[in-house]
Amino acid sequence: MLIALFDIIFGANKLLKSKMNIHNFTSKLLESAVDEFAKLPGIGRKTALRLVLHLLNQEKEDVNHFGETIIKLRNEIKHCKSCNTISDTDICNICSDLSRDTSVICVVENARDVMSVENTHQFKGLYHVLGGIISPMDGIGPNDLKIDSLLQKIKEENVKELILALSTTMEGDTTNFYLYKKFKNYKIKITTLARGVAIGDELEYADEITLGRSIVNRTLFESSI
Numbered sequence: 495m496l497i498a499l500f501d502i503i504f505g506a507n508k509l510l511k512s513k514m515n516i517h518n519f520t521s522k523l524l525e526s527a528v529d530e531f532a533k534l535p536g537i538g539r540k541t542a543l544r545l546v547l548h549l550l551n552q553e554k555e556d557v558n559h560f561g562e563t564i565i566k567l568r569n570e571i572k573h574c575k576s577c578n579t580i581s582d583t584d585i586c587n588i589c590s591d592l593s594r595d596t597s598v599i600c601v602v603e604n605a606r607d608v609m610s611v612e613n614t615h616q617f618k619g620l621y622h623v624l625g626g627i628i629s630p631m632d633g634i635g636p637n638d639l640k641i642d643s644l645l646q647k648i649k650e651e652n653v654k655e656l657i658l659a660l661s662t663t664m665e666g667d668t669t670n671f672y673l674y675k676k677f678k679n680y681k682i683k684i685t686t687l688a689r690g691v692a693i694g695d696e697l698e699y700a701d702e703i704t705l706g707r708s709i710v711n712r713t714l715f716e717s718s719i
C-alpha cells in the first residue's frame with residue numbers, strides 16, 4: 495500500500511518534472527533554436543518553444559527577414575562618437591540636429607534612457623550616455639564609464655549645464671556624487687532631476703523618503719501650473 499502510494503507520488507512528480515523541463519525534442523534544429531531563444535532575458539523554455547513554433551508557421555521570407563534584421567543590428571550598429579548613444583551613423587541624429595541646445599547636456603545611464611527623455615518632448619539639449627553606473631557590487635568603477643569624454647566635452651565645448659539624470663538608486667546617487675565632485679570646479683551649473691511625489695500618487699501611499707524630499711524641494715505653485 496505504502497509502496498503503491500510512493501509510486502503514485504514519485505510518478506506524478508516525475509511527470510511534472512518532465513513537463514516543466516521540455517527535453518523530448520523531435521528535432522535537434524528545433525531544440526537549438528529553443529536554446530537560443532531561452533537565453534533572452536525573461537524568456538523561459540516554454541515561451542521559447544512557443545516563439546520558435548510560431549516562427550515555423552510564418553512564411554519563409556518573413557523568417558529570413560527576421561534573422562537578417564537581428565544579424566544586421568548586431569553587425570552594423572554604432573555608438574555615436576559624441577554622446578555614445580546607439581546610432582546608425584558615426585554622429586547620431588540628436589547630436590547632428592542643429593536646432594538642439596548644445597550648452598545643456600543630460601547625463602544618462604544608457605541609450606534606453608535617452609529614448610525615455612526624448613519621449614517626453616520636454617528636453618532640447620544634448621545627451622551623454624555613461625554606459626552604466628558605478629556599482630562596486632558588480633565590479634563597475636568610474637573607469638568603466640564614459641566619463642573622460644564628458645570631461646573633454648566640458649573643457650572644450652560651450653557647456654553651461656549638466657543635468658544628472660541617473661536612477662534614484664544607491665548606485666545612481668553614488669555616480670551623481672562622483673560626477674558632481676569631478677565637475678564642480680568647472681564653470682557649469684550641475685542639476686539633477688526633481689524627486690518627489692509622482693503625478694497621480696495619493697500622499698498616504700508615498701514613502702517617507704519621497705514625501706520628505708518633496709517637502710524639502712517644494713516649488714512655487716505658480717511654476718507648477
Ligand SMILES: [Zn+2]
Pocket residue numbers: 574575576577578579585586587588589590
Ligand atoms: Zn550623439
